[in-house]
Amino acid sequence: MSKIGIMGGTFDPIHLAHLAMARSALCQKNLDQVWFMPSKHPPHKDSSRVSDEKLRSLLVQLAVKEEKEFVYSDYELKREEITYTAKTLTMLRKEYPADEFFFILGEDSLAQLDQWYHPEIILSHAVILAVNRGNISLEEMERQAGTLTDKYGGTIEVIPMKRLDISSSMIRKKLAAGEDVKDMLPKSVYEYICTHQCYRVG
């Protein structure tokens, strides 16, 4: 049996905080692997405003090469419909019945989980590992986790991580303005974005 973390994301683009979250979950929960799974049609985002999946997935593939336990997964990209996490985890459980799944998410997602498609299905198939972002306290995250598990069952664990003030939207804005983002990205991702002038306007 393997303990597999699923790091789902729009990854537009993937950045150092995504890798740090996965590493925190991997180390603190003794996971065997973390699968980085870019969303094809994220349920909560307007697809026309999300960058092409080829670019997002290529950058994820470059980033995961930095650690041997990190694995790129096209599991959601291969599906045409909106990729609800509940459906993804249901399919994974069927396909990998011997393995244990952990879904890794950030604190904003934890606060929104009640609005997601069938949280009770998500919590029946995976332990949720909620990594802090620094905008609310760990105690507040624990409180939210308790409210959710009282309502839906399952397990949610809060994973502390050093605050990293990085977001994909901040990176896109800086790149569009011609600003440098070297300290926010894995080296290989930074080099690709610079060489191919990605996320530039016009």
Ligand code: NAP
């Ligand atoms: P994203 O923007 O690429 O981010 C991926 C994760 O990284 C998020 O949980 C985000 O936390 C976290 N993160 C980013 N920067 C961080 C930082 N500096 N410190 C700590 N955490 C940081 O991906 P996303 O668009 O939020 O999607 C995440 C996953 O949730 C995807 O698999 C998506 O399909 C799934 N989802 C499912 C549903 C549904 O099934 N109905 C609805 C929404 C999302 P934050 O949560 O704090 O932003």
